[in-house]
Amino acid sequence: MSQASLPPAQNDLKTERSRLRRAHERGLYDRATIDAVLAAMPLAQIAYVLDGAPSLLPTLQWREGDYVYWHGSAASRALRAMEGSQVCLSVSCLDGYVLARSAFHHSVNYRSVVLFGEAERVHGAHAEQSYERMFDAWFPGRWQTLRPMTAKEVKATAVMRMPITEGAAKVRTGGPKDDLEDYDLPIWAGVVPISMVLHPALDDEKAPKPLPQPEHLSRIELG
Amino acid sequence: MSQASLPPAQNDLKTERSRLRRAHERGLYDRATIDAVLAAMPLAQIAYVLDGAPSLLPTLQWREGDYVYWHGSAASRALRAMEGSQVCLSVSCLDGYVLARSAFHHSVNYRSVVLFGEAERVHGAHAEQSYERMFDAWFPGRWQTLRPMTAKEVKATAVMRMPITEGAAKVRTGGPKDDLEDYDLPIWAGVVPISMVLHPALDDEKAPKPLPQPEHLSRIELG
Numbered sequence: 001m002s003q004a005s006l007p008p009a010q011n012d013l014k015t016e017r018s019r020l021r022r023a024h025e026r027g028l029y030d031r032a033t034i035d036a037v038l039a040a041m042p043l044a045q046i047a048y049v050l051d052g053a054p055s056l057l058p059t060l061q062w063r064e065g066d067y068v069y070w071h072g073s074a075a076s077r078a079l080r081a082m083e084g085s086q087v088c089l090s091v092s093c094l095d096g097y098v099l100a101r102s103a104f105h106h107s108v109n110y111r112s113v114v115l116f117g118e119a120e121r122v123h124g125a126h127a128e129q130s131y132e133r134m135f136d137a138w139f140p141g142r143w144q145t146l147r148p149m150t151a152k153e154v155k156a157t158a159v160m161r162m163p164i165t166e167g168a169a170k171v172r173t174g175g176p177k178d179d180l181e182d183y184d185l186p187i188w189a190g191v192v193p194i195s196m197v198l199h200p201a202l203d204d205e206k207a208p209k210p211l212p213q214p215e216h217l218s219r220i221e222l223g
Numbered sequence: 224m225s226q227a228s229l230p231p232a233q234n235d236l237k238t239e240r241s242r243l244r245r246a247h248e249r250g251l252y253d254r255a256t257i258d259a260v261l262a263a264m265p266l267a268q269i270a271y272v273l274d275g276a277p278s279l280l281p282t283l284q285w286r287e288g289d290y291v292y293w294h295g296s297a298a299s300r301a302l303r304a305m306e307g308s309q310v311c312l313s314v315s316c317l318d319g320y321v322l323a324r325s326a327f328h329h330s331v332n333y334r335s336v337v338l339f340g341e342a343e344r345v346h347g348a349h350a351e352q353s354y355e356r357m358f359d360a361w362f363p364g365r366w367q368t369l370r371p372m373t374a375k376e377v378k379a380t381a382v383m384r385m386p387i388t389e390g391a392a393k394v395r396t397g398g399p400k401d402d403l404e405d406y407d408l409p410i411w412a413g414v415v416p417i418s419m420v421l422h423p424a425l426d427d428e429k430a431p432k433p434l435p436q437p438e439h440l441s442r443i444e445l446g
Contacts, residue, residue: 043317047270047277054270054277056313058335090279094266094419097443099362103354103369104376106362112281131326139322139329145410146326153327175427187368188434189427192443196317199416204398211411220320220415 033169037091037113038063040223041196042138044070047088048119050081057082061091062137067161068115069122069130074158082119087162089115093223097192100176101185107172109191115167119160127159141216196223256392260314260336261286263446264419265361269293270311271342273304280305284314285360290384291338292345292353297381305342310385312338316446320415323399324408330395332414338390342383350382364439419446 044061047054057078059070068089072079096109122130128149135143176189201217203210267284270277280301282293291312295302319332345353351372358366399412424440426433 043315045268045270045279045313045315047268047279047311049272049275049277052272053309053339054272054311055339056268056270056279056311056337058313058315058333058337060331086276088270088277088279090268090281092266092268092281097362099365099424101370102376103358103366103372104380108283110281114279114281116276116278135326139320142322143326147324147405147408147410149326153325157327175425175429178429182370183429183431185370186434187370188437189430190436191425191427192440193422193425194445195420195422197418197420199418201322202398202414202416204412204414206398206401206406207412208406211409213413214411217415222417 030169031164033111033171034113034115034164034167035063037093037111037169037171038068039137040111041091041093042222044068044089044091046070046082046119047090048078048082048085050078055081060138061089062134063164064130064133064161066164068164069134069159069161071130071134071157071159074156076158079121079158079160082160083121085119087117087119089113089117089162089167093196094194095173096194098172098174098176099189099192101178101182101187101189105176105178105182107176109172109174109193110170112170113167114170115162115164117162117164117166119162122159122161127157128154130159131157138220139216140219142214145214145216198222253392254387256334256394257336257338257387257390258286260316260334260392260394261291262360263334264314264316265445267291267293267312267314269305269342270313271301271305271308273301278304283361284312285357286387287353287356287384289387291387292357292382292384294353294357294380294382297379299381302344302381302383305383306344308342310340310342312336312340312385312390316419317417318396319417321395321397321399322412322415324401324405324410324412328399328401328405330399332395332397332416333393335393336390337393338385338387340385340387340389342385345382345384350380351377353382354380361443362439363442365437368437368439421445 042060046057091113093111098107265283269280314336316334321330
């Protein structure tokens with residue numbers, strides 16, 4: 001058993017957390033990359049602590065200025081547990097498998113953001129405006145075509161956010177980086193690119209009569 | 224402010240955690256769905272608690288029997304913090320945007336697994352065998368074509384796992400579910416399907432001479 005496998009002492013963990021925070025603060029200088037990753041991938045995972053143990057909520061996020069937003073049922077126990085507490089939000093795009101000449105140097109190309117901060121619930125007019133921003137982020141042009149939200153629907157929905165103040169984006173691109181002496185081995189190496197693809201829209205089978213697919217569908221982007 | 228937005232008391236959180244665990248245990252009866260989602264998407268997010276606050280590690284997972292595995296640098300502070308502690312692992316496939324007639328009923332199609340459990344490090348021969356299993360899961364047929372791992376590489380790598388004993392798979396498929404009175408509105412509704420796509424492999428630009436792309440590349444599956 002190597003020394004690295006021993007459980008770290010509490011002091012190590014505290015030191016480690018400050019180190020991570022500092023590292024993430026350094027990373028934050030590249031705010032443009034963070035914003036680009038958040039815009040590319042709505043799917044997010046939000047970690048929170050419930051009764052001392054970690055829990056995860058998969059959900060969709062959108063950005064408004066210096067905050068990342070998400071929403072859910074106002075009755076959601078996960079959202080209630082997050083409110084006023086530290087959370088960690090992660091967004092990842094898997095962009096390719098990097099196949100090297102040794103097992104050890106296999107890797108993935110990716111774009112990833114990890115943010116730390118306190119979650120807060122957004123209320124009133126601010127929350128109602130956020131629904132439109134959410135649609136503008138995911139389905140631009142669609143909000144204006146929908147029937148307005150009812151008061152009951154607004155009341156049933158909670159909007160949450162966290163500041164983009166602590167965290168980092170990480171990006172890997174390009175081919176494998178093998179040990180110098182391995183390049184002459186007769187082993188194929190390279191990259192298998194991966195992307196998320198939007199397919200042609202399918203009309204709702206329950207529609208009482210066919211309606212033309214709206215132009216705004218072509219404005220949805222992903223990845 | 225609705226009552227649901229008030230911060231829950233500590234007792235509520237404990238009750239909530241038991242409720243979640245029970246719900247997840249119920250979900251576990253569908254083990255086949257959990258295994259299918261884990262096989263479809265290597266990308267995972269693992270939540271752990273560091274100095275009382277939630278943190279997230281994006282990484283790749285593979286399954287061996289009743290355990291989910293991941294690996295990383297033996298020097299990784301995240302892996303050291305996880306060892307012997309509760310973690311929460313999540314895997315999500317975003318399968319489509321579900322566009323309804325009202326904002327409220329917009330949704331996503333997805334396959335998702337959330338697992339809770341204690342992470343442990345795997346050592347010795349067990350860890351070395353796991354590297355081959357990892358390749359069999361992600362790049363079947365490739366392991367046998369690589370140069371063997373060196374002792375130094377094995378020592379530099381940590382293999383971790385958690386049991387698949389507590390957690391649940393969730394799956395949404397199909398079209399929008401609108402309020403009955405909304406179906407006659409002149410608003411297009413339907414689904415924009417999403418999938419992850421593997422593209423043709425790119426040869427390593429740094430290869431000293433061209434090598435044919437191996438047959439095993441066609442055996443990689445995703446999504």
